[in-house]
Amino acid sequence: MQHASSPSDMGIRLDRATYAAGGRTILSGISLHLTERRIGILGPNGSGKTTLLRLMAGLVAPTDGRVTVEGIEPASDRRAMLGAIGILFQNPEHQIIFPTVEEELAFGLKQMGRSAAEARRAARDLLAAHGRAHWAAASVATLSQGQKQFLCLLSVLAMAPRTILLDEPFSGLDLPTQIRLSRRLAALPQRLVTISHDPAAVADHDRVIWLEQGRVRADGPAPEVASAFRAEMEHLGGLDADADLAG
Numbered sequence: 001m002q003h004a005s006s007p008s009d010m011g012i013r014l015d016r017a018t019y020a021a022g023g024r025t026i027l028s029g030i031s032l033h034l035t036e037r038r039i040g041i042l043g044p045n046g047s048g049k050t051t052l053l054r055l056m057a058g059l060v061a062p063t064d065g066r067v068t069v070e071g072i073e074p075a076s077d078r079r080a081m082l083g084a085i086g087i088l089f090q091n092p093e094h095q096i097i098f099p100t101v102e103e104e105l106a107f108g109l110k111q112m113g114r115s116a117a118e119a120r121r122a123a124r125d126l127l128a129a130h131g132r133a134h135w136a137a138a139s140v141a142t143l144s145q146g147q148k149q150f151l152c153l154l155s156v157l158a159m160a161p162r163t164i165l166l167d168e169p170f171s172g173l174d175l176p177t178q179i180r181l182s183r184r185l186a187a188l189p190q191r192l193v194t195i196s197h198d199p200a201a202v203a204d205h206d207r208v209i210w211l212e213q214g215r216v217r218a219d220g221p222a223p224e225v226a227s228a229f230r231a232e233m234e235h236l237g238g239l240d241a242d243a244d245l246a247g
């Protein structure tokens, strides 16, 4: 497997990355070099957060500029990305494709080259390690939303990617499930890039990037950026309508 060859290749780099679709520019000239262990991406609805995550994961390629992960363009080498980047999508329904928990967990491992028997064994071991051995044969349809979200996290962890991208990981989860998931995420050794519209979700992160209308509006330590973002959102919330939307 290819690994970073120079410090500038480490982590995730965006060089004037632009993404246009449907006749409009969604991200404009984003330049970032992300190497910190806990990174937050804040932004209001429609600011381009999920699109940025899709670019980083290689699910879409920039229409201009460049994106590299550990020195490799993610959209051009999806296989190399399996060990480099994992994604926890906002909606588990967009991630889960197999009928049973064990099949779902084994899928990624098979993609990484494990035999079917090895993948199933590793899936069962992972479930047992998280006190969920009894889930193996369960139909995914019988799991609650929070349990599906946890299954998706286990699927990502099974592949042990060096960076995990999290798209609003707490949306739709009740408070105890949020607290549990947040504790599990905090304990992970990997680099985490967490997308949120909630400044509290990224308040203890090493670096926070504020996206606004497809551009970086602020980039810095969490206390500064998250509090400036909160102040702006509270100001906007005090107005009767979004200033940039007609009607």
Ligand SMILES: Nc1ncnc2c1ncn2[C@@H]1O[C@H](COP(=O)(O)OP(=O)(O)OP(=O)(O)O)[C@@H](O)[C@H]1O
Pocket (backbone or CB within 6 Å): 021, 022, 026, 043, 044, 045, 046, 047, 048, 049, 050, 051, 052, 197
């Ligand atoms: N393929 C596409 N074609 C056209 N427009 C798109 C496409 N993908 C995203 N958009 C638009 O780009 C903007 C940014 O979308 P994106 O999902 O990245 O925002 P977001 O910050 O994640 O929003 P939210 O917080 O609401 O999930 C939105 O206005 C969306 O409608």
